[in-house]
Amino acid sequence: MSTRLWLLLAPIFLAHSYLVWRRLLAYLRYFQQEGYEHVRFLAWTGVRSLTDPAFWLAIGCALIVGPSVSSGAISASGATGASSATGGEMPDLTVAPAITVAIVSTTIVFVSAAILLGLAQPDPRRSGKVPLKLTWRAMRVLGVAYGVASVTWLILALASSQAPVRSALIVSAIVFAIAPLILIAANTCSMPYERHVQRSYEADAVQRVNDVRPFIIGITGSYGKSSAKSMLAHILQYKAPTLAASGSINTLMGVTRHIREELVPGHRFMVVEMGAFKTGSIRRLCALTPPSAGLITAVGDMHLERFGSTEEIIRAKSELASAVPPGGLVVVNADSPGALRIARGAAERRVLLYGETSTENLDTRLEQVTFSARGTTFMLRTRERTWTCFTPLLGRPIVLNLAGAFTLAAAVGVDPELIVASFRALKPVSNRLEVVEENGITWIRDAYNSNQFGFRAALEVVAALPSERRFLATPGVIELGPQQFDVNRALSRAAAEVCDRTLVVAETNREAFVAGHREAGREDRLLPVSGRTAAFRWLNENLKSGDAVILENDLPDLYEKSAGVFWKAS
Numbered sequence: 001m002s003t004r005l006w007l008l009l010a011p012i013f014l015a016h017s018y019l020v021w022r023r024l025l026a027y028l029r030y031f032q033q034e035g036y037e038h039v040r041f042l043a044w045t046g047v048r049s050l051t052d053p054a055f056w057l058a059i060g061c062a063l064i065v066g067p068s069v070s071s072g073a074i075s076a077s078g079a080t081g082a083s084s085a086t087g088g089e090m091p092d093l094t095v096a097p098a099i100t101v102a103i104v105s106t107t108i109v110f111v112s113a114a115i116l117l118g119l120a121q122p123d124p125r126r127s128g129k130v131p132l133k134l135t136w137r138a139m140r141v142l143g144v145a146y147g148v149a150s151v152t153w154l155i156l157a158l159a160s161s162q163a164p165v166r167s168a169l170i171v172s173a174i175v176f177a178i179a180p181l182i183l184i185a186a187n188t189c190s191m192p193y194e195r196h197v198q199r200s201y202e203a204d205a206v207q208r209v210n211d212v213r214p215f216i217i218g219i220t221g222s223y224g225k226s227s228a229k230s231m232l233a234h235i236l237q238y239k240a241p242t243l244a245a246s247g248s249i250n251t252l253m254g255v256t257r258h259i260r261e262e263l264v265p266g267h268r269f270m271v272v273e274m275g276a277f278k279t280g281s282i283r284r285l286c287a288l289t290p291p292s293a294g295l296i297t298a299v300g301d302m303h304l305e306r307f308g309s310t311e312e313i314i315r316a317k318s319e320l321a322s323a324v325p326p327g328g329l330v331v332v333n334a335d336s337p338g339a340l341r342i343a344r345g346a347a348e349r350r351v352l353l354y355g356e357t358s359t360e361n362l363d364t365r366l367e368q369v370t371f372s373a374r375g376t377t378f379m380l381r382t383r384e385r386t387w388t389c390f391t392p393l394l395g396r397p398i399v400l401n402l403a404g405a406f407t408l409a410a411a412v413g414v415d416p417e418l419i420v421a422s423f424r425a426l427k428p429v430s431n432r433l434e435v436v437e438e439n440g441i442t443w444i445r446d447a448y449n450s451n452q453f454g455f456r457a458a459l460e461v462v463a464a465l466p467s468e469r470r471f472l473a474t475p476g477v478i479e480l481g482p483q484q485f486d487v488n489r490a491l492s493r494a495a496a497e498v499c500d501r502t503l504v505v506a507e508t509n510r511e512a513f514v515a516g517h518r519e520a521g522r523e524d525r526l527l528p529v530s531g532r533t534a535a536f537r538w539l540n541e542n543l544k545s546g547d548a549v550i551l552e553n554d555l556p557d558l559y560e561k562s563a564g565v566f567w568k569a570s
Contacts, residue, residue: 008107009157009168015114016172019054020149022118023179026565028142029124029132031183035277036141038184045180052566054117058173061110065103065166103165110169121566129554137194145186149175152182198253205259205288212263214243214270216289217408220282220320221297221339222313223451224401225250227429228297229273232405235422239414240268248449250275252284259289269412279316286323293329294320295408297401298453299338314338321346331408333400334358352411354403356396364407366400371464373435373442380406380420387416391423395433395446395457402426431554433458435465440545442467450477450553452487458550459498468546472499473535474553476509485512492516496525499550503527503535 027045034040049055124132132138153175157168175182209216219229226248233244245258250273263270274285299317300310321330321342327350332343334355343351354364367379367386375392376399391402402423410416428434431448442465446458455477462470472495476488492513495502502525504513510528517526529535532554539549 008104008165011111012107012165012168012172013153013157015111016058016153016168016175017150019114019118020175020179021146022121023052023054023176023565024142024145024149024183025132026121026124027180027183028138028145029128029130030565031141031180031187032132032138033130036137036187038187041180041184048565049177049179052176054114054566055173055176057110057113057117058169058176061106062166062169062173064106065163065169106169107165110172117566136197137190140190140193141183141186144190145183148182148186149179198256201253201256201260202288205256208259208263209270209289212265212267214263214267215293215412216270216272216291217293217295217412218272218274218282218286218289218291218320218323219295219297220274220276220317221333221336222300222317223453224297224397225273225275227398227432228295228401228405229271230429231402231426232295232408233269233271234426235405235409235414235419236269236271236412238418238422239409241266242269242271243267244271245273248275249273250285252281252288255285255288274320276316276319279312279319282316282319283323286320291320291324291328293408293412294324294331295404296320296330296332296336296339296342297404298333298336298397299342300336300451300453310338314341318342318345321349324349329408329411331404331411333404334360334362335400350411352407354400354407356400356403364403366403369396369399371461373437373465382410382416387420389420389423391426393426393428393433394435394444394461395454396460397453397457398433431551433461435461441543442548444548444550447551447554450474452477452491455491455552456494458552459494462548462550463498465548467548468544469500469548470498471501471503471539471543471547471549473503473505473529473539473549473551475505476513477553478508484509485515488512489516489519492526493520496520496522499525501525501527503529503538505529505535506531 030044031041034044122128125134134142153168153171156171156174157164159167217232219225219232221228229244233242236242243263245255245262249255249258255272270289272285272289272291274282276282296317299314317338324330324346326348329352330343330346330349331352331354333339334343334353335358340353340358340360343353352363353360354366355362356366356369363383365381367381369376369378371394375390376394377388377390378399380387380389380403391399393399393402406416406419409419429448431445433454434445436443436445444458444462446454455474459472462472474495476491478484480487488509489512492502492504493516496517497520502513502517504510504526513526514523514528517523527538529538543549
């Protein structure tokens with residue numbers, strides 16, 4: 001091979017490196033959404049990298065170069081033999097220029113196509129339902145992964161003295177195929193440093209909590225944590241300065257960052273949402289933010305796929321009640337059997353119960369719930385008196401969480417009259433049973449992290465609102481393990497009774513929705529659509545003034561068939 005052909009490795013490496021950088025960025029978004037959990041990320045990846053056009057581009061170019069190199073070797077060998085036989089005449093090397101042209105042309109094709117593929121790939125930092133957040137950890141993982149990919153290419157490609165261009169293209173194909181594994185290796189390598197950084201951040205946050213010494217209220221449950229947190233913080237701020245994170249910040253590092261950036265002297269109350277995907281998570285959060293009181297909303301089958309069993313979910317959520325000191329306050333949703341089990345095990349704590357349907361002797365009972373386009377009217381019956389209440393919020397689970405917030409706030413000294421008055425100033429949380437009217441069409445946006453109870457609540461609300469026709473667009477609910485099919489089939493039956501047309505989005509729960517509508521005898525009301533874009537296209541073409549639409553749940557990018565790894569997501 002001519003020395004000049006070795007120079008072709010430089011543009012191949014540069015084009016390869018650019019496209020690898022783009023691919024690692026794209027994969028990192030999904031790795032981040034899986035919480036940097038290796039097994040779950042690998043389960044999502046599967047053989048996806050083998051469908052990468054970049055992988056097949058490199059393979060195809062290597063195959064084209066291969067026969068050319070072999071032909072060149074044979075021709076040169078034959079010519080050399082002929083020259084020896086004729087007394088040392090110069091060999092016929094007319095084939096060599098053709099070989100060189102083929103290799104150079106193939107290199108140009110690979111470089112050009114790699115650059116175009118990189119440009120065509122959407123930037124995960126600005127695309128998708130959940131864009132990539134380039135945190136310091138993400139940047140460290142990305143940097144190490146890019147270094148590993150580059151060193152791997154250089155070592156393997158330069159190790160071959162024969163056919164270096166072909167070897168370089170084969171190595172490029174290998175790197176594209178193992179890109180997810182490279183990210184996992186990078187994350188593993190950075191783990192010791194990440195733990196060191198996290199421990200230093202936690203220590204800083206613990207010191208901040210000790211300095212400010214707010215009254216900490218922990219909130220956990222399978223459903224309703226975020227809405228209960230925002231409602232309780234809204235109520236408590238009428239008594240004293242209160243800190244609560246916006247959105248769904250409920251992990252150890254999320255809460256740690258929130259404390260370091262937001263907690264300041266003067267905060268009297270701090271409301272902390274505590275999430276968990278395994279036992280021990282809430283215990284660590286309670287070590288960071290020792291709760292003086294706890295609110296447990298509902299404990300059920302949410303994230304059953306991760307926990308493995310309902311028993312494990314109850315065990316994980318009970319860590320909050322165990323962390324409340326003896327004599328401390330624990331407020332529990334008695335309508336939830338799982339939460340009630342935690343209440344019964346909370347020995348030496350002051351336990352207050354709230355609910356609507358429970359037969360327990362409740363401290364606060366929700367009654368006479370009525371929905372309208374303006375909001376919800378309801379009654380709260382306590383041991384002392386009955387309160388007539390109104391809130392702009394909609395949805396039975398949300399109003400039940402409001403009863404829990406009332407119970408806890410009153411127990412820590414907020415005037416009940418003030419609490420009831422504050423209900424009127426509450427605003428719906430974005431995409432949590434948020435009702436919006438546009439051009440005569442009522443949109444019920446409940447797209448954030450749905451569960452079966454929130455799903456049924458949305459159906460109840462749309463049934464109560466005056467409308468000409470009712471529509472539902474949903475992919476169903478997820479992470480329910482072996483119960484997922486049956487739960488979605490039941491939800492499908494309920495939807496068939498209420499809605500004139502149900503659009504089941506994507507394939508995740510399509511079979512369950514087909515089965516549910518068939519059992520309800522309403523197969524004609526079900527319309528499968530490929531994705532969110534197709535659903536909105538159909539709605540925009542068919543809706544008219546007077547219609548009502550539920551947007552129930554929006555699956556993470558991880559569940560989308562066209563997920564934006566190689567091409568733009570739908």
